[in-house]
Amino acid sequence: MKITILKSGQLCLLLGLAFTANAQKQRTTKWESGLMDHQNKVGIWEYYGYTASKEKVVVQRYDHSAKQLVYYRPAGDMTYRAETRPGQWASRVVDRPPLFVGGDPALAAYTTQLQYPQQAQSRNIQGQVVIGFAIDTLGRAADHRVLRSIGGGCDQEAMRVARTIPNEWIPARIGTRAVPVEYELTLTFRMAQP
Known part of the structure; x- marks a missing residue:
């Protein structure tokens, strides 16, 4: 049996490596x-x-x-309104769509935070609100707006939730170039069935 005596600095380094390995x-x-x-x-x-x-x-x-x-x-050809030149937007098939890091399940963690407005419930308002926003070449979302409205406070709630989504977007690409695109997020308000 071989016994090695470590100096205190070596022991700390050895313990530090063990803790680092265990941290992951x-x-x-x-x-x-x-x-x-x-x-x-x-x-x-x-x-x-x-x-x-x-x-x-x-x-x-x-x-x-x-x-x-x-x-x-890839999910097939997808068309987005893309900024093809500064200030000029056109519908284009992109080579890679904008993606949320983690995919749809990660995005759903935010979109499922919808709270059904009392006004909409009392008036039996149901349907889909579509929120549009731009995703820039750095993966940041901005310029949120309601594209399809159903009223009853649902539009404001959909806007609130869309703005809570963190800027963890992967920008769209045409060829090898990242391009700003307009993204549409659909949020559904449906009354629970008794």
């Missing part, structure tokens, strides 16, 4: 998988979605350390 933990849910380091996502995370046949598929891989999209699952 794997987190896996139905919608995501990756490493956590002190409550922060680090490294490459996979985000999942489910097909119509309930098959689990990877919809995004995002490197949280480098703040960079590694992979996304």
Whole structure:
């Protein structure tokens, strides 16, 4: 048996490495998988979605350390109003749509915070409010506005929720260039069935 005597500085360094290694933990849910380091996502995370046949598929891989999209699952050609030249907007098929980091399940964490306005409930107002906003080349949302209204306080509530979504957008691309686009977010108000 070999015994090694460590100086106090070496012991602290050795203990520090052990604590650092233990700080990173794997987190896996139905919608995501990756490493956590002190409550922060680090490294490459996979985000999942489910097909119509309930098959689990990877919809995004995002490197949280480098703040960079590694992979996304294309959903076919998508048309957005994009700023093609400064101040000039046109409908265009984009090569990569704007994406929310974590995909639709991560976005749903915010959109499910809707509170049904009492005025809408008492008047039995139901339907979909569409909020439009621009996503710039840095992934920031701005210029929120109501595109489809149903009234009864629902428009204001939809606007409130849309503005709580953090600026964790991955900008759209045409070719290799990030482009500002207009994004439409649909929020549904439906009365609970007795």
